[in-house]
Amino acid sequence: MCAFNRLDSGELAVDGLPLSQIAAAYDSPLYVYSGAGIRDAYRDFAAAIAPVNGKVHFAMKANSALGVLALLAHEGAGADIVSGGELSRALAAGISASDIVFSGVGKSKAEIEQALAANIGQINAESPAEVAMISAVAKSMGVVAPVALRVNVDVNAKTHAKISTGQRDTKFGISTDQNEAADLYRVMAADPHITPSGLAVHIGSQLRDMAPFETAYTALLDLGMALRADGLEVPVLDLGGGVGVDYDHATPTDFTAYGEMVTRIFNKSDFKFGFEPGRAIVANNGVLLTKVIFIKDGDNKRFVIVDAAMNDLLRPTxxxxxxxxxxxxxxxxxxxxxxxxxxxxxxxxxxxxxxxMPALASDDLLAVLSAGAYGAVMASAYNTRPPAGEVLVLDGAIHELRAKRTVESYLAEESIPEF
Incomplete structure (x- = not known):
């Protein structure tokens, strides 16, 4: 069932609550999330990959609202993070440190120290320089760092160029050509300050075709088996995320084909597996509500001018x-x-x-669908416009996750020098 449905009156609602009433109470623009939809999507994904020994780590970059994270933590999710700030958010939301995976190509020394001090479960390293820094930080702290190696298997995910990460000409991962990844893994295995946690791959986002996944996962399995044959410990294969969603119809994502593909490739192996869905869990379980300000009829087109803007939702731009x-x-x-x-x-x-679009007038309320992922997290105060607030509807109750900030609060953060 879709998270957002029409009532008998024809009004769009979430969990039976009319969206017009929510907008009236919390103003617009406003992000509204369906707690039931997020919960159901997580459960559906977990069920699809249940035949293998896997752990789901929600990719926080898609939506890092504490209320959303806490709901997923209650369902048993870990977190995939890409910054020290996201680490603090994950812990604040009640996610166990042991269930946190730290990804990304540019972790600072301070962020590595923060991660090791928190005793997180896994750091995904993406370069020899990063492996060396992690080792040095671990040595200085007197700890052993759990490190997985993210590899680049040169797979074209055939998605938008800005969210494709599996090819050689991107900044992500260590090439599997000419034994680069295998050689670096051996370096990690010989380092007394690192515990090799396994191999990781992530080829991009918004994939609707299973073929690129299958190519990447097969290459990852082959590398893992080869390293094991050399006597190295490779406990985990981290399969990343990237399952795409239907932005045209905002329907719930069907994870059946993905689960069947994962099971077919891995069910005869004894690796543990990591999964990092983000968009697929939250995208179609959120909307951005916005009101019409004016209608402007140009020479050759009609403009519907609304109170939401690129600072609220950057994805179209x-x-x-x-x-x-x-x-x-x-x-x-x-x-x-x-x-x-x-x-x-x-x-x-x-x-x-x-x-x-139909005829519209000032104050008419519109819903921008599929806005639960990469919406509020990418918002800014450009033009000194405080971005939209966020609410979560769960079990018939509305929970304000983050109130819309005021201009005064932004001004209070700044100072004027004496001239």
């Missing part, structure tokens, strides 16, 4: 991403194409372009 946009209340038939744009002083400030 950054990735040319598509989000379905629908009226919250029942509306008449579509009358023609329109661009849904924000107030920010940029031509690139749009939520959607060339959309068939």
């Amino acid at each position: 950054l990735y040319e991403a598509h989000h379905s946009i629908v009226p919250v209340l029942p509306a008449g038939s579509d009358i023609g194409l329109a661009d849904i744009v924000g107030p920010v002083c940029e031509t690139g400030d749009y939520i959607g372009r060339g959309r068939m």
Whole structure:
């Protein structure tokens, strides 16, 4: 069942609560998440990969609201983090340090110290320089660091160039060609300050085709088996994330094909497995509510100017991403194409372009669907516009996760020098 549905009256609702009432109580623009939808998506993913010995680590970069993380932690999820700040968030949300995986190519010395002090479960290293730094920090702290090696198997995920990470010309991972990854793993295994935790791979985001996954996973398995044949410990194969979602219809993601593929490749091996879904758990379980400010009829197109902007939802501007946009209340038939744009002083400030829309008027409420991932986490205060707040609806109750900040709070963070 979709997280957001129409009531008998025709109004869009979440968990039976009309979105117009939520917007009236918390103002717009506003992110609204379905707790039941997030919970169900996590359970569906966990069930799909249940035939293998796996642990799910939610990719926090998709949505790092403490309330969302706490809900997933309650369901048994760990966390995949990419910064020291996300480590602090994961711990604050109640995620066990042992269930945290630290990914990313540019961890600072301070972040590595923070991770080792917290005793997290796994650090994914992506370069010889990073392995050396982790070793040096671990030595200085008198600890042994759990390190997995992220490899690059040169797989084209055939997704957007800015979210494709599995090819040689990206900054991610150690090449498996010419034994580079295998040789670095041997260096890790010989280091007294490192415990080799295994191998990791992540080839990109928003993959709807299973073939690139299968190619990457098979290569990872082959490398893991080869290292084991050399007598090295390779306890974990971290399979990353990247399962795509349906942005056109905002329907729940079906993980069946992914689970069947993982089971077919790995069910005869005795590795432990890590999984790092993010978008697939939260994207279609969140909407961005926005009100119409004005309707402007240009020479050759209609502009629907709304109170949400690129500082609230950057994906359309950054990735040319598509989000379905629908009226919250029942509306008449579509009358023609329109661009849904924000107030920010940029031509690139749009939520959607060339959309068939009905007649609209000031104060009409629109829902930007599939906004639960890479929405609020990428928001900014550009143009000194405090970004949208966030609420979670769970079991019929509305929980304010983060109130919309005020301009005054931003000004209070700054100072003016004496001239």
